[in-house]
Amino acid sequence: MSRYLNGGSVSLQTKKKIEQIIQEQNYIPNTFAQSLKAKKTNMIGAIVPRLDSYATSQTLMGMDEELRSQQYHLLISNTNQEQEREIEAIYDFARQKVSGVILLAAEVTDAHLKAIKEVCIPVILVGQKHTELHSIIHDxxxxxxxxxxxxxxxxxxxxxxxxxxxxxxxxxxxxxxxxxxxxxxxxxxxxxxxxxxxxxxxxxxxxxxxxxxxxxxxxxxxxxxxxxxxxxxxxxxxxxxxxxxxxxxxxxxxxxxxxxxxxxxxYSYFKAGTLSAAQVIKLVEETDVNRCITLDVKLIERESVDNR
Known part of the structure; x- marks a missing residue:
């Protein structure tokens, strides 16, 4: 069946048997899983909610620096804070055969989890924590x-x-x-x-x-x-x-x-970027990583708060 589903040569008799099984079982092949059997690239995809954000730009700069040092390239998908575009970006990156995905999302929904499961690509979540994903968060x-x-x-x-x-x-x-x-x-x-x-x-x-x-x-x-x-x-x-x-x-x-x-x-946005890049590469290489990393924060006291 594997050879048939991937376009390989099979006998007419075998082809008919497989088609009958597919029809009887209502089988739908996972095209993403099939496509990912091909050789992976040295590209990592980053899905971000917006580009006109200091937090996002600093995080991306950290990612890019770390990925370059590891001979990986960064692809960026801007979703303009639209969840549907975040989901589409996960599938799009799968089609482009990226090795891993770094996701900056305000909310992780069942649709996000379904897409991540289907594409079979390592994912690091930055800025939010989820029990089913590897995460890097700020305190x-x-x-x-x-x-x-x-x-x-x-x-x-x-x-x-x-x-x-x-x-x-x-x-x-x-x-x-x-x-x-x-x-x-x-x-x-x-x-x-x-x-x-x-x-x-x-x-x-x-x-x-x-x-x-x-x-x-x-x-x-x-x-x-x-x-x-x-x-x-x-x-x-x-x-x-x-x-x-x-x-x-x-x-x-x-x-x-x-x-x-x-x-x-x-907040350590740049560090979040470098860490997420390092972590996703480890996942690509099937190395164990921490499920969640929490980055520290610090109060910066300036002039905008007066005594009462």
């Missing part, structure tokens, strides 16, 4: 805890937390959870809001927030969101950090050049 819970401790230590009691959808476990759940643990049972009034990852979405949400309430600090789920909040505050003539303090997460380069400079949590 988002600790990051949230550090920020929560910091704003309380600065005397803030009227706090707004501007988060994102909980479908993104790392950013939407873990960071928020760490923050909530830090402020639990403390004498502080905290209001939670949700916005999108894009700066314009954060600006819109912050504009409404700042006209309906007067927090002394806004804790933002990413540096990009924090920049959107800063722009909204400037538009309303709010002085920072005297009237309003702001924090972020990420440690983006832009957080150092805005005024006031942004208090944030630094």
């Amino acid at each position: 988002d819970f600790k990051a949230g805890y550090l920020i929560g401790q910091h704003v309380l230590a600065k005397g803030h009691q009227h706090i707004a937390y501007l988060g994102v959808t909980e479908k993104d476990v790392a950013v939407g759940v873990k960071r928020k959870g760490g923050f909530q643990k830090a402020v639990a049972h403390k004498d502080a009034h905290i209001t939670y809001y949700e916005t999108g990852f894009k700066m314009k979405d954060a600006m819109k949400t912050a504009s409404h927030l700042l006209t309906s309430s007067s927090p002394s600090v806004i804790v933002c789920a990413t540096d990009n969101i924090a920049l959107g909040v800063m722009k909204a505050a400037y538009a309303q003539g709010i002085n920072m950090p005297t009237q309003l303090s702001i924090t972020g997460f990420g440690g983006y380069d832009t957080s150092e050049i805005v005024h006031p400079t942004l208090t944030t949590v630094g």
Whole structure:
């Protein structure tokens, strides 16, 4: 049957028998598994949600450096934060015979897992953790805890937390959870809001927030969101950090050049890239690797948080 399914020569009698079995059993051959029997390439595919992101670009730079040192080439598929395109990219990379895939996804669904299983290619998940996949993550819970401790230590009691959808476990759940643990049972009034990852979405949400309430600090789920909040505050003539303090997460380069400079949590994005590349190569070579690696984070205290 294998020779028949792969286009090999078989006798007419054998061909008829195989076709009868296929029809009776309703057999559908796994074309991806068949195609992957061919010789693999020295290419690794990276599936990313967006290219205009500091975190993504730094991670990709780390991947590229490590892969080049190991004589591998990097192929990049940008999905524009669309899950369907992420699934398509997995199959597309299989057709291109890549040796492994590095996946940066906000959410891992059953469709992701089905595609990964069907293509039979080693996959490393970066930024999120999943029990069925090898993962490299940042300590988002600790990051949230550090920020929560910091704003309380600065005397803030009227706090707004501007988060994102909980479908993104790392950013939407873990960071928020760490923050909530830090402020639990403390004498502080905290209001939670949700916005999108894009700066314009954060600006819109912050504009409404700042006209309906007067927090002394806004804790933002990413540096990009924090920049959107800063722009909204400037538009309303709010002085920072005297009237309003702001924090972020990420440690983006832009957080150092805005005024006031942004208090944030630094992440090892470049290291995540080099590690994911090294790990996926080990999987390709069928070497044992850790199921999950957690990278540490650090608080970066700057000018955007004032004392209260």
